[in-house]
Amino acid sequence: MCWYGPHRYLNEFIRENLCGRIMEIGVYNGENAVGMVRAAKKGRPASEVEYHGFDFFSSYSTERIGGKLDETGCRHALFEGNTLDTVPEAARILQPMDIIFIDGGKSFSEAWSDWEGAAKLMHDGTGVFIHNVDFAGVEKMVRSIPRDIYDVEMFNPRFEGKVALIRKKPSS
Ligand SMILES: C[S@@+](CC[C@H](N)C(=O)[O-])C[C@H]1O[C@@H](n2cnc3c(N)ncnc32)[C@H](O)[C@@H]1O
Incomplete structure (x- = not known):
């Protein structure tokens, strides 16, 4: 149920x-990265699109x-290494993202650390998509996201298993 490559909902x-x-977070072969950048280029010049990718590479x-x-x-900027280290470090210096x-990694410790880093980089309109919510560690991470601060929407794209979309609640 693991799907690598462009995801239409993104x-x-x-x-x-x-x-x-x-x-x-998790770039693999870069095909999804290129797909997202192409989508962004429909709304603005390529020079105004910034991609930040994290992986062991x-x-x-x-x-x-x-x-x-x-x-x-x-x-673009590529952050090489374990996201347990690279994401928290980058979250201290990067500007907020529009989509994450x-x-x-699918363990709870990796997924939670990735979420904590992502949460620091959210502005009011950021969408954080979480892949593979069917994995126990990822499911626990999504379950642990505080609902008083974030809206959590779950959906099932074809052939992919569960995906979560996290957005800040308007009042938070
Ligand atoms: C499912 S693939 C990513 C697929 C990509 N997002 C796509 O849509 O095509 C997961 C990637 O996460 C990376 N990864 C897993 N755990 C990691 C960790 N703790 N630190 C860095 N990269 C990790 C793997 O190297 C792999 O490339």
């Missing part, structure tokens, strides 16, 4: 919300993924 959110600042190197992103003309896709 591209729809990007187009509808004119997203320019994109973050992906062990199967696909940063050079290889960077090359794919260069072809889109976007600005959490699709890295």
Whole structure:
């Protein structure tokens, strides 16, 4: 039930919300990264699209993924290493994102750390999508997100299993 590659709901959110600042935790082969950047380019020039990707980059190197992103003309930064380290570090220095896709490690400790980093980078309109909510660790992470601060919407894209969309409640 694991799907690698472009996810239509991400591209729809990007187009509808004119997203320019994109973050992906778990990049793998970079195909989804390129898909999201292409969607963002429909709403603004490539030079105004920024992609931030986090992964070990062990199967696909940063050079290889960077090359794919260069072809889109976007600005990009790739953070190599364990997201338990890289995401909290980056969350201290990066500006807020318009969309964040959490699709890295599936254990509770990885998923919760990724969520905590993502939460620090949310503005009022940010959409945080969480992949593979069917995995026990990810499910526990989504269950632990405080409902008094965040709206949590669950949906089932075809062939993908459960996905969660997290947004700040208007009053929070
Ligand atoms: C499901 S794939 C990502 C797929 C990609 N988002 C897509 O839609 O095509 C998961 C990725 O997360 C990375 N990953 C898993 N745990 C990680 C961790 N703790 N730190 C860094 N990367 C991790 C793996 O290297 C893998 O490339």
